[in-house]
Amino acid sequence: MEKKLLSVQNLRVEFQSGKRMVQAVSGVSFDIYPGECFALVGESGCGKSTTAMSIMRLIRKPGRITGGAIQFYGGPKGLEDKPQDLLKLSDKAITKVRGKQIGMIFQNPLDSLNPVYTIGYQAEEGLLADGVPKKEARQRVLDMFRKVRITDPESRLNSYPHEISGGMRQRVMIAMMLCRNPQLLIADEPTTALDVTIQAGIIELMNELRAQYGTAVLMITHDFGIVADMADRVGVMYAGQLVEVGRVEDIFDAPMHPYTRLLMKALPTITKDMGRLETIPGSVPNLAELKPGCHFADRCPNATAECRGQVPPLREVEPGHFCACMKVGGGA
Incomplete structure (x- = not known):
């Protein structure tokens, strides 16, 4: 190794x-x-x-x-x-x-x-x-x-x-x-x-x-x-925590965390038929006023009550690809 x-x-x-x-x-x-x-x-x-x-x-x-x-x-x-x-x-x-x-x-x-x-x-x-x-x-x-x-x-x-x-x-x-x-x-x-x-x-x-x-x-x-x-590898941070880590090709081609996917959709492209750039609703939360659960829950389109109940751990979902999301890879 x-x-x-x-x-x-x-x-x-x-x-x-x-x-x-x-x-x-x-x-x-x-x-x-x-x-x-x-x-x-x-x-x-x-x-x-x-x-x-x-x-x-x-x-x-x-x-x-x-x-x-x-x-x-x-x-x-x-x-x-x-x-x-x-x-x-x-x-x-x-x-x-x-x-x-x-x-x-x-x-x-x-x-x-x-x-x-x-x-x-x-x-x-x-x-x-x-x-x-x-x-x-x-x-x-x-x-x-x-x-x-x-x-x-x-x-x-x-x-x-x-x-x-x-x-x-x-x-x-x-x-x-x-x-x-x-x-x-x-x-x-x-x-x-x-x-x-x-x-x-x-x-x-x-x-x-x-x-x-x-x-x-x-x-x-x-x-x-x-x-x-x-x-070569990328770590995606949100509100003081790592929410996804993986090889650069994994992050670009197959992002797992909802925050990473929204970041990818917000990137400009050279094609003319993509329409307006997508934006991530809301803003990074005030770190002095963090709520229980996943810190991205208030901005996440897929958030559930479970997401607001506990902070998801960063887990290895695929070899070398880690994600902190309750909805990815059979979270707890």
Whole structure:
């Protein structure tokens, strides 16, 4: 059986809202294997970014991780037989994992880059922290800038973030992460606010670099076009829970959960005879006011009293295909 790189087990994250504690992530579990791209998809507010930030241990007050484990099998020498639980590492130990073994590209690169330092200085900083000599660090950054197709990389080293375009800043962030050769790259909406041609270039670039370096990718997105172009497996999130997990072809060709099926129907097509796009009635529920039972019940066309009575567990309905629905696969 193939070794795992990351195993998220029953992750729970809550935020304090006034006097109430809101469950932003509730019992999420999934695995990522070396070299694969696992995509987390769903509407805004479903807990995708919170899950990613939890892996990096970047949840800050009023939020806190209240349960679960995040087992990481990576290490300085590659895959290890004995994982380290990222949630139990000291602050000093998790700092050594961030960037070096697990890198993250955030939604807005302009927010992630320091405006008072050149992009060359910022790209070299992580390598210098790893003990790489300055001359070698600069050469490694230059080589990676070329690989991510940054034009005139020598002069770009001396540019400030505001002096380059959004697409170029995203390439800089990818280069910064890959310079340190992480085993897992978390990409949180990496093409948000970029035009379609730049988006296509970023996706093509990430696929090429993944093939070249064998880096696993956790892709956080609501864009199914990106999922189709990059993902090997998909996890569909709704209201802080995973409702379906499967291979990308299973999710696209034979979605099981009513939420996933409605998401698929809401996708635009290139045919002219499909009529108006379908929409999902209602909106993602307020996590502070969740009702008992399936969180999708109020929006589901097939919901029954049984659905409103208990939260359906995520079960393996077919080999490698998991679904959390009372009406799929003979639910309890």
